[in-house]
Amino acid sequence: MMPATASFLDVARDLLGRVSEQDAELERAAELCADAIGAGGLVHLFGTGHSRIAVEEMFPRYGSYPGFHPIVELSMTFHTQVVGANGQRQAMFIERIEGLGEVVLRNFDLRPPDAMMVFSASGLGAVPIEVALGARQRGLGVIAVTSLAATEAGESSHSSGSRLRDHADVVLDLCTPPADALVALDGLDTPVGPGSTIAAVALANEVKVRTAARLVERGSLPPVITSASVVGAGESRRLFDAAYAEHARRAARVLEGAR
Numbered sequence: 001m002m003p004a005t006a007s008f009l010d011v012a013r014d015l016l017g018r019v020s021e022q023d024a025e026l027e028r029a030a031e032l033c034a035d036a037i038g039a040g041g042l043v044h045l046f047g048t049g050h051s052r053i054a055v056e057e058m059f060p061r062y063g064s065y066p067g068f069h070p071i072v073e074l075s076m077t078f079h080t081q082v083v084g085a086n087g088q089r090q091a092m093f094i095e096r097i098e099g100l101g102e103v104v105l106r107n108f109d110l111r112p113p114d115a116m117m118v119f120s121a122s123g124l125g126a127v128p129i130e131v132a133l134g135a136r137q138r139g140l141g142v143i144a145v146t147s148l149a150a151t152e153a154g155e156s157s158h159s160s161g162s163r164l165r166d167h168a169d170v171v172l173d174l175c176t177p178p179a180d181a182l183v184a185l186d187g188l189d190t191p192v193g194p195g196s197t198i199a200a201v202a203l204a205n206e207v208k209v210r211t212a213a214r215l216v217e218r219g220s221l222p223p224v225i226t227s228a229s230v231v232g233a234g235e236s237r238r239l240f241d242a243a244y245a246e247h248a249r250r251a252a253r254v255l256e257g258a259r
Contacts, residue, residue, distance in 0.1 A: 008193040011182040018175040019199050026203075028170045030210035032115045032141040037067030037211065038220040039113035042250050044069045044140075046104075046131045047119035048095040052077035054119045054145065054200035058208060059247070065212065066222040066246040069254070073104060076127065094127075096157040101130025109257030110138045117143040117207075121180060121196035123151035123164035130158065132167035143207075144168035145200055153178035172207075174199040222246050 033043045045055045045068055052072045059068040074086075076095045081087050094100065104127070110116070116135035120128040123146035132142050144164045148171070151163045165171045174196050176182070181191035215221035223243040228236035 006183060008183055011193070012195060012198050015175055015182065015195050015199055016202055019173070019202055020206075022172060025170055025172055026206055026210060029117075029143045029172060029207050030214060032143060032170065033067070033117075033207060033211040034214035034218070036113050036115040036141075037222070038215055038218050040250065041067075041113040041115070042069040042254060043067060043115045043117055044071055044108070044110065044135070044254075045117050045119070046071045046128065048073070048076040048125055048127055049091065049121075050079070050194075050197055051119035051121060051128075051145075051200065053197050054204045057201050057204045058117075060225060060243065062225055062227050064208065065224045066243050066250060067211075068208070069247075069251060071104065071108075095125045096127070098126040098130065098157075098159055101127045102134050105131060105134045105138075107258050108254040110135060110140055110254065112139045114254070115141045115143065117145065118164060118168070119145045119200055119204075120164050121147050121150060121174060121176065121200070122154055123147070124154045124156050125164075126156075126158040129156065129160075129162060129164050129167065132164055133162075136167055136169075141170075142168045143170045143172065145172045145174065145203055147174040147176045147178075147180070147196060147199075150174075150176065150178045150180065172203050174203070 036043050045058050047055045055070045055072055076091050078086055079088055118128050118132045135142050146164050151165060156163050176195045176199055179191050180194040180196050182195045183193045184191050212221055223239045225243050226236055226239050
């Protein structure tokens, strides 16, 4: 955490500087993704809680391309109700239920050349852990995006006692503290201003860009969704349609082959 004299933007700038010091891990992550997408497969993306934000950052949106397959469960990611039906208490309870991750995975035919990228700030929830574990058992390379400081400070809710990082081929560190929040204020015992979303989105886009660079070199980059303000309305529509069709083609394989 930074002292009370620091602004959140100052702290966030420092955080991104530390996040960027993972070049070797980012290169390995991009290579895994490029190998999967370049071979016609998918990089499956999973996250619970606010980690859903980074999942949606990967695809579909402007500047993104098919090959990344978002998987989120509304029961663990829909927080705007806060209390009552579909409330936050239920979401936090559900993401600790062992066995649910495997149920999620059974909806898809997961096999090489696919890869899996799991986002979890703490890396302690049973469901993200089980998703990573199940993906590895199916022969997929796994990328974990998590805070190593947070995972060291907490207790796993998985019966094995393992953490998300233990089931990954590549670990990208969010570099956030155990509390996630970054700024200490005078007169307040607890920090404010969480940093994991900024770090996760930055890492997601860095992996996306590095993967694209590799796919361009190989001549196998799928259509990139691009704004009409850049390429014109007609070309923008064409790229959208082409990207969605390509995503549907790739997704059809994992859905049709599900057990």
